[in-house]
Amino acid sequence: MSEDHHNPTPPSPIEQRVAALEELLTERGYVPEGFIEDVNRAYENDIGPMNGAKVVARAWTDPEYKARLLTDGTAAIAELGFGGPEGHYMKVVENTADVHNVVVCTLCSCYPWPVLGLPPKWYKDAPYRSRMVREPRALLAEMGCPLDDDVEIRVWDSSADARYLVLPARPGGTEGLSEDELVGLVTRDSMIGVARL
Amino acid sequence: MTDLLDVDGPAAPPRSNGELVFDAPWEARVFGLAAAVVETRFDGDREPFRQRLIAAIAADPERPYWESWAVALEDLVTTTGLLPTGAVDAAVAGRNPSHS
Numbered sequence: 001m002s003e004d005h006h007n008p009t010p011p012s013p014i015e016q017r018v019a020a021l022e023e024l025l026t027e028r029g030y031v032p033e034g035f036i037e038d039v040n041r042a043y044e045n046d047i048g049p050m051n052g053a054k055v056v057a058r059a060w061t062d063p064e065y066k067a068r069l070l071t072d073g074t075a076a077i078a079e080l081g082f083g084g085p086e087g088h089y090m091k092v093v094e095n096t097a098d099v100h101n102v103v104v105c106t107l108c109s110c111y112p113w114p115v116l117g118l119p120p121k122w123y124k125d126a127p128y129r130s131r132m133v134r135e136p137r138a139l140l141a142e143m144g145c146p147l148d149d150d151v152e153i154r155v156w157d158s159s160a161d162a163r164y165l166v167l168p169a170r171p172g173g174t175e176g177l178s179e180d181e182l183v184g185l186v187t188r189d190s191m192i193g194v195a196r197l
Numbered sequence: 198m199t200d201l202l203d204v205d206g207p208a209a210p211p212r213s214n215g216e217l218v219f220d221a222p223w224e225a226r227v228f229g230l231a232a233a234v235v236e237t238r239f240d241g242d243r244e245p246f247r248q249r250l251i252a253a254i255a256a257d258p259e260r261p262y263w264e265s266w267a268v269a270l271e272d273l274v275t276t277t278g279l280l281p282t283g284a285v286d287a288a289v290a291g292r293n294p295s296h297s
Contacts, residue, residue, distance in 0.1 A: 036229030
């Protein structure tokens, strides 16, 4: 899914324009040193997919929490302090060896914002929204998540009434890791269900 | 820190990101740049920027969100006199002398 090619092509017009704007505004003292980095870090860490990753890591390490999470996602997620607009009714669906869950919003782009941050662009695109319903196995394979034919795929359609979060299966070989270390393993895509860990 | 992002409505964010929030580094830069200007020059009042963002999106709904964001920021800083009109064009030309 990465669009970060690190290729040597020259900067696009918009990149050049933004760089020029940054230079001019910085020269005039409107951009405190480190400010942009701080803002980006805050968004990435505080309201990005980190919140969802914490929920997942807690569920992996605390069976009672996991049971509560699968029964009442909204309440269990609120236990960790997350919630608010666009996360008010959360349903958590668990991946197992036999079942793979994936989330889509066929109508628009409903997304569990408080736990996953800002949705990726492809989530909102028509091809994802239609094909994930019509041919999920083929689309998942194209997105780098091939599944064996005997794995059942369940596609969940998010709406204003229910937002879904996938609880990915805990990767093998992680028994010795702490909850904090496990958080670092959980990716956004795995919580949408377009990747397995 | 001022929260610049609407949750929904006409100025709501892109619903576009790389592994975390943005598709390309410049998008993260221009986002932080607007946050800096709002903080240092508008006392944290995001409304002047937000209105320009809404207008920029409305002016060209097909344009990628962060490009509209950049247009809105440029409009904000030139119409409020923080940068002289044409300064960005001149700086872009200066960065790129081989292009006419």
